[in-house]
Amino acid sequence: MTRRNLRYIILAILIIIVIIGVEIFSSTKITTTSTIGKTIPNNLYNQLIELSNQGYNITALPTYYFKVSPLNFSSNGKPAVIFVGAEWCPYCAAERWALIIALLRFGNFSGLEYMLSSSTDVYPNTPTFTFVNATYSSPYITFYGIEYQDRDYQPLEKVPNQVYYVWSNYANLSIPFIVIGYYYKVGTSIDPGLLSNHNWTYVIEQLHNPNSQIYKEIYAEANLITEMICKVDGGKPYSVCSHFIQNDYIPNIYIGEELRIEK
Template identity: 40%
Template structure:
């Protein structure tokens, strides 16, 4: 019987198991489930996209916004991952967007989704992010309130400002995801060489 005890690690991430989840030739799997209307999903996608850019390449990313009504935070700029493709030597990305920003159904969950959700997120809460089957987070690593009603250009500008509170919050979540991926791939990526990421990995 395993003596593993789940614990909170970086940000809101929990270390939930010591059993890696590998697919596609042994690559580390990053799995995301969200919905277009969801403001917390909208915020977290920025961190997912920017972190995984450090390990590979996105194609087909579409700029989008969260719902304009009936949510706590409105019109949060984001990306739709519904038709996005991701390629990397070390990381596989799999994601599902269950609805669009207008609350209309978008992508159906399949057997491979339920295999993950039944084990890690049976209530299907969103946003849900799982790194390598070991580290999971339900919710966003920073508040969507910080970027609601902003344009994508404004968000990018904040990300580039060293002293921006918005930028700092977003970069912290990007770095958390980066560190979790680095841990899961044995530090192989170039992004894993920075001292700030190494410091985070040491906490895992």
């Protein structure tokens, strides 16, 4: 084999490596917005369920991230979990991953749709989901996902008066805003920059990798939400709450006056 032929072979190999690398890189990046607003397929939903069954190895964030609300939110005799966010918001986008993982430990969703945060805001095109047309069922809790603005910053869903009272007076209308029974939390501990301009497949792959920063941050937040739900629902189901409730720990359950929450 001549040196010239060897150089051609090496050059061809390098070109193939570059092409493969570009394809792999591109496969993790946002390439289209055509999926926005479309219902996620069953295979993706099943992957989310699978993700909800793992991640308990990550220590939950401290419960002091949640503060005591002046109102106790419940519905149909069950503690209410309430999310107030906006489709354009990258911080909400990141938080939804953790919230959905946590909620799937207690019940089931239908109608989740693809969403990207705004392309013109910080951390553009953060892959996420929207709760606009989603429904949730659980024997332990109720869930209300409120998207008060769409991806174009236009009004979308009304925030119920009771929720707006706590949100405005105790959270300064900041988002994401989460209420769990009579606890509330503002903001997220997840860095949206880890997800920005990637696609849903990339995030799910990272959530299967315990060494990934995405895995660590999303599951730390998901486990905090899970622990707080266990505090207000009496530690049920045991298969979930046993990861957080010690033998000497008495769940802090209290169902007060029933509050009507209508979207």
